[in-house]
Amino acid sequence: MRIFAYAGLATGLAICVWMAVVQKTAIGTNGALGLACLIVLALMAARDISQFVAQRTMDFVFNDEGIGVRNPEYEEIEEIWKSGDYLEAIRRLRAYYQKYPTEIYALLRIAEIYENNLNNLLAAALEYEDILKKKLPPERWGWAAIHLCNLYNKLNEPEKYNTLLQRIATEYSQTTAARKARQKLGWPEPEPEPQPQEAPPAPAEPAKKEAQKPSLPPGFRPLE
Structure with missing residues (x-):
């Protein structure tokens, strides 16, 4: 399955480059898609290489394979x-x-x-x-x-x-x-830990309304 993923990403990258450079079609979109394919390919390759090196190191330390390792x-x-x-x-x-x-x-x-x-x-x-x-x-x-x-x-x-x-x-x-x-x-398998849920945002406090002044006829002022 991983080989198909590599092949698909490589094909997608090639198509995007061809569309952008040769066909001059949607250069921005195809360029962005091609860059995304390239980044994913690089991340997958880095992960696989690191796992391979780690496994080979462990095999060497523990001497599991016994071919070309034991002295x-x-x-x-x-x-x-x-x-x-x-x-x-x-x-x-x-x-x-x-x-x-x-x-x-x-x-x-x-x-x-x-x-x-x-x-x-x-x-x-x-x-x-x-x-x-x-x-x-x-x-x-x-x-x-x-x-x-x-x-x-x-x-x-x-x-x-x-x-x-x-x-x-x-x-x-x-x-x-x-x-x-x-x-x-005879123990049951533990249930997966629930994912922490984000706390809902606190409701906004209602704006305080200014006290309405009493309506008086013209020429009158409210008592202080």
Whole structure:
């Protein structure tokens, strides 16, 4: 849909320029419309570029894609994991994170190995608890917390399970993870906040009428 928007705006801009410059038709109107199309195109492009750069930066920091991002040290650790030496892989991942503290993925990988390869749910939960202490974007934090809730459920920790779900639903209420938490808790979705209404203008005060003087015959004055 965004491609169609770009194409439509570009076509409109071209038509306006052609009508104004070549056909000399309604130069003022077509010039204004062309300028409007150009401004909208520039705003859309700036927004899309900023979102793309932000997403690429986040992908680099969290190392989600794993293609052309992980360095050779991490690839060596993955080879150790493939060989089945899970404890050595965990040890190397901890050292890797100490060296590259922005690579939160290393901590997630440790938790994953504990959960899936060593079947140690308690250790995995402890790793996720440590991850949630890091400064993460709200969506990332929320989904890590949801995974920890699932571990609490498997560990038969209902108090921790419910407490964390409530925290997700209230402190991170605008995230998709919060919606999942509310579903698990059986909470209804919050109603959208009403838009503030402008106060009606105060009625204008009626102009004070001057006191009418009594009508007297000519030659008479009212008593002071």
